């Protein structure tokens with residue numbers, strides 16, 4: 001792909017968002033455009049959707065390029081910031097084509113790091129709490145080295161993201177690329193794909209439709225859920241901090257719930273009578289997940305502000321509208 005960016009206004013940052021048509025990426029594009037910056041969104045639309053960015057397509061400071069980051073990026077001109085969010089995040093989706101997931105993490109990161117080196121851009125990697133695997137300590141702080149199965153079904157993602165962190169670290173140390181690493185914990189909100197198979201999208205869509213909510217393994221495992229607006233504020237704060245350094249930083253909401261508790265909360269808030277059923281726990285599914293956010297608090301002054309029930313209100317409204325749209329479109 002060969003592309004040269006349009007002219008920019010004075011003081012405006014030119015930001016490239018890889019994975020910008022996805023759930024988090026599209027919210028990040030919005031936030032950057034609202035701040036007056038220019039955004040180049042790159043996405044192969046594997047799990048992303050053009051409807052997530054449809055409202056931006058006519059904006060003069062927004063450009064969308066359909067491209068797979070595994071292929072080299074022949075870009076010219078100035079780029080100030082690169083956010084690497086390209087990678088399917090839902091376990092059923094990233095396990096569909098494990099080799100592509102792994103290549104996205106490795107070749108995709110290398111291509112974007114190479115672009116950062118050529119342009120002098122600062123680059124942020126969307127890493128994940130999955131680098132901790134199925135942790136034997138809780139909460140998880142950044143110095144914990146994790147417990148990851150290198151050959152299990154989640155390995156393409158977990159090991160891909162771990163290796164990407166290594167690439168970011170080494171290219172910062174050896175070539176002076178200005179890197180940031182965000183270890184993102186489970187995040188939810190509007191624009192999640194209703195069919196992507198993650199816990200909030202599954203539970204809310206099933207509660208609305210009145211179909212069974214499945215508790216994999218009985219639902220005793222825990223997750224800590226961050227509302228998307230808080231997470232995007234954390235990503236921007238991390239990218240723009242001049243003092244944070246290059247170490248990984250956990251971004252997430254430390255409020256920890258069992259999956260069964262989540263199911264009850266969602267079902268109550270949807271005023272649903274959908275049954276709860278138990279099914280098998282997927283292999284290597286982590287039993288606990290809770291971020292220690294001391295580093296983000298002390299180095300960035302960031303902490304999440306939106307409680308789970310508050311964040312679920314717009315999330316449930318969004319899924320209701322999505323489901324109503326599908327049902328209207330498929331009505332006889």
Ligand code: NAD
Pocket residue numbers: 018019020021022023024025042043044045046047048049067068069070084085086087088089090104108126127128129183184185186187188
């Ligand atoms: P998502 O699946 O909605 O978005 C990922 C986007 O990347 C999609 O638009 C997809 O089409 C695109 N993509 C995938 N492979 C690509 C490739 N090779 N080339 C170009 N585009 C590609 O997921 P999300 O929840 O928005 O997650 C975004 C990023 O944040 C991912 O890197 C994910 O690993 C990370 N993350 C998310 C969470 C979360 O809870 N949402 C948690 C931890 C980490």
Ligand code: UDP
Pocket residue numbers: 090091186197198199200202203213214215216217219221223259281282285286
């Ligand atoms: N989960 C579940 N029912 C579902 C979807 C997910 O019980 O319909 C569980 C899953 O086994 C995991 C947790 O919810 O323990 C979070 O799953 P998700 O896919 O959202 O993300 P993960 O944190 O596992 O990457």
